[in-house]
Amino acid sequence: MTINLKRMIPFLDKDELTLLIEKIKTSENQEYEGVKLMSVIPFLEDEMIDKLFLEELDKDGSFVSIAPFVSDNMWPIVAEKIINGNSTTNIVGLFPFMDEKTLNDLFIKAEAEQIAGLDAVKFLPFVSDEAVDKAFLNRIKANKDYLPFLPFVTDECLHQFAEAFCQGDTEVDIDAMYPFMTQEDIKMIFKHVIEKKEN
Numbered sequence: 001m002t003i004n005l006k007r008m009i010p011f012l013d014k015d016e017l018t019l020l021i022e023k024i025k026t027s028e029n030q031e032y033e034g035v036k037l038m039s040v041i042p043f044l045e046d047e048m049i050d051k052l053f054l055e056e057l058d059k060d061g062s063f064v065s066i067a068p069f070v071s072d073n074m075w076p077i078v079a080e081k082i083i084n085g086n087s088t089t090n091i092v093g094l095f096p097f098m099d100e101k102t103l104n105d106l107f108i109k110a111e112a113e114q115i116a117g118l119d120a121v122k123f124l125p126f127v128s129d130e131a132v133d134k135a136f137l138n139r140i141k142a143n144k145d146y147l148p149f150l151p152f153v154t155d156e157c158l159h160q161f162a163e164a165f166c167q168g169d170t171e172v173d174i175d176a177m178y179p180f181m182t183q184e185d186i187k188m189i190f191k192h193v194i195e196k197k198e199n
Contacts, residue, residue, distance in 0.1 A: 005033045009043055017044060021052070030062075038065055046071040057081070064093035075102040083109055085116065095126040104131045111135050124152040133157040140172055150180045159185055166192040 005020070012020065021040055023032040030036065041049060049069045056063035057078065079102045082091060095103060107127045111120040124132060132152045139146040158177055162185035164170040178186055 005035045006039055009035070009040055012043070014045065014048075018048070021048075037062065041066055041069050044069075050074045067094050067097040070097065072099060075099050078102075079106050082106060082115060082118070091118075092122050095123065098126070100128055103127050107131055107135070111138075121148045124149065129154045147176060150177060153180065155182050155185075158182075162186075162189055165189060 009017070009020075017040060020032065020035065021037065021044075024030060024035060024037050024040070037052070041052070044052075049066065050071055050073075053063055053066045053070050053074060054077070055061070056066060075098045078091070078094065078098075083106070098106075103123060103126050106115070106118075107120060107123040108131070109115050110118045110123060120135065129152075132149060133154055133156075136146055136149040136153050136157060138144075139149065158181050161170060161172060161174065161177060162181060165172075165174045166188060174189065181189075
């Protein structure tokens with residue numbers, strides 16, 4: 001008769017789960033009797049999950065698969081490791097699980113090119129509208145590439161450019177913004193162009 005360890009996992013106590021994790025971690029293929037780390041994670045306490053997550057992050061292991069189970073107080077620690085250059089892993093897979101403050105802090109550092117190898121554009125679907133708009137405006141002022149930001153910029157921000165264009169106050173390529181503007185703003189620009197031609 002064979003025993004299925006996976007079925008036993010929900011009934012194991014902390015010490016038994018810790019022993020099972022050690023067996024998995026020290027095995028050649030990261031599996032023990034058909035049990036992988038991810039089968040055990042949902043039954044662990046937060047402290048143990050956070051510890052395993054950091055171990056996997058440091059060795060560039062399966063940290064992304066553990067991320068949904070990590071406690072909220074782990075994200076500032078991860079951010080600090082990234083900012084200090086202690087983690088060279090591809091952390092984009094962690095973005096959906098990070099809190100907004102941590103994401104915004106990392107985004108600002110990446111946008112300022114203070115985190116080597118981390119492109120700020122990768123943050124855009126995950127950071128706050130306010131952070132995106134601010135970075136977008138800063139890129140325009142600094143004559144940096146702003147086109148990747150356009151799908152994520154708020155209507156309010158683009159409305160400012162439509163108004164500025166109609167007042168003759170902007171040097172920005174307004175044509176690139178049409179696909180992301182509201183119909184009202186496009187109509188306003190069109191009306192301005194027609195009136196200007198007629199005068």
